[in-house]
Amino acid sequence: MANPAGHEDRKQEQLERRRVSPEGAAGLTTDQGVRVDDTDNSLKAGERGPSLMEDFHLREKITHFDHERIPERVVHARGSGAYGHFTLTESLAEYTTAEFLCDTSLTTPVFVRFSTVAGSRGSADTVRDVRGFATKFYTNQGNFDLVGNNMPVFFIQDGIKFPDFVHAVKPEPPNEIPQASSAHDTLWDFVQLQPETMHMMMWLMSDRALPRSYAMMEGFGVHTFRLVNAEGRGTFVKFHWKPKLGVHSLAWDETQKIAGKDPDFNRRDLWDRIDAGDFPEYELGVQLVPEEDEHRFGFDLLDPTKIIPEEEVPVRTVGRMVLDRNPDNFFAETEQVAFHLGNVVPGIDFTNDPLLQARLFSYLDTQLIRLGGPNFPQIPVNQPVADVRNHQRDGYHQMRLHQGQASYHKNSLGGGCPAVGGPGSFTHYQERVDGEKIRKRSDSFKDHYSQATLFWNSMSDWEKEHIVGAFRFELGKCEHKQIREGVVAQLNHVDHGLAVQVAEGVGVEPPSDAATANHGRTSPALSQDTQPGSVQGRKVAILVADGVDSAAVGAVGDALAEAGAVCEVLAAKDGHVQAANGAQVTVTRAMPTVASVLYDAVLVPGGEASVRTLAQDGAAVHFVAEAFVHCKPIGALDEGVALLERAGITGVKTSQDGTVEDAGVVTGRGPGGGFGAALIEAIGGHRHWRRRKDHVPA
């Protein structure tokens, strides 16, 4: 079975054998395969009498329903998944024996699950949170799971602190408030007392925590892993995913509104993109560090609160992943997929990062309770494409029909099979280990601030503004003043100016001097300001009413669609509107069913009557004003400019000659004359964060 790129896909072949469809099915049966004559009425003693115990169909149907739920993941409960494939563009054979990283002719099937961390399974997608980015590679040598996040560092350095951290960030015990939010006392209490969190908190307060799309997010393996080559030589490695569409984020106010208007925003975006053939794509990058260089950095490579700045060790692109298939069934696949950091293949090994080491225990352990026993690797989405042969037997939900007498090694009754060892066997990296048994944090893990400062220094003006706003919001939700003060005191080690700005917003006395001097270093790769933009998959709302200039809708709509955007025509009511020239323009959606926050850009075509109607419609005026406040590109043609004025969008330098001004507002007389191209360029720029917008009420 081939994937959309034409590559043979062993995973899909395997899944195909498990697919069942009700289409054309002959008749409804029980789980025992017995046809039933009625599934709407239980068996009763008389029409109005009690139901009978012997009604096996009723009992089975209700029992199954009663047991439909499994425990949600203790973290990362909210997620969305997709299948795809990975192709290698540059062989790493010099560093590893992992076949899928050596052989550029191979295509490896993958399943990826994106997630938020703190919220429950039904929580909104667009909360301020880290995003999980977990990839299962179904390699010919067994499954390799890269269980990463969209941020390259973590909150804590040692896994033994994970329960403390998660208890602090999850809703508070007395009342389970707030859902899917870090803006509350317990999290920030933890932060003020655990300074190793500071680097990660900078990332979490940045726009990285508000991804526009899973297709616009980086992914990071976080820990330093180890590649091992045929000679047994190890090389440290950090894994990176880089999205083809660049890294782009939503506005904070927008995310909160989307959480109500469409809590499935990121899930829907992923599904719709794949459904439309607009496949999310990522490059796999590696940072490689020879073992002899382990101590050449000013930090410890085993410390998961540190990055290796890309300027120090460049990210080498070695492959490409395309997500090209939606799952058949959410529960069977996205819910039951079980990732485990310990799923490695020959040529990839661990390091002594104490966070990583604890994870090696936690993931297998959690699946046992979540999926109800040790046979979860037999669930279709988890099954490797490599053959499985061993003496593990029995357990809940055993699906295999093991043959023969011998379920032990060594045996003679089974012909000694399966044999142990041989070519392609996993051999653990032979690392010399000796030391005192000791419960202590290494001194090399003690610098908690310098990379938080590096991150802050590397931000552009608007990114800094967003970070200050985020700290003010979160601390502003903390009831205890001493927690606000404690966090400001921590920030004063990161950057004095930052600490002062945050303090001023949350009613805390600003510190008079820096607690630690800012080192002044930057890493430009950390900023989103220079990320590549793209029009691909951007959603554009075209606002219309009777009397619209249909030629403009057609011309600009076609140009946008050609560039890869998804245009939707919105009017007060569904159906169609009558254009000025008498033509009918089909309405994609009625405005009350959507909102500006669900679109990337707005276009207001001309047509005097149309614009007059829109200008009297509060929903349309608010639509434009809100899009403006969220820094979205806005295009207006001819009379359409009047709607912008009605929305309070005045005094903005617009682009009328085909060049895009910083404000990202494009106006024109008629759809020709470079208007379409200028609007497309403005949309490709994602958001116009530097726009002045405080005067617009929305």
Ligand code: HDD
């Ligand atoms: Fe974890 C789930 C990523 C630290 C324990 N983690 C989970 C998922 C992702 C991550 C993406 C969701 C997988 C899925 O979609 O099913 N976790 C990370 C990263 C970490 C990290 C990047 C730090 C670098 N995690 C971490 C620690 C522990 C755990 C330190 C425990 C000691 N994580 C778990 C877990 C979960 C999990 C309890 C919950 C559900 C699951 O595993 O399958 O085992």
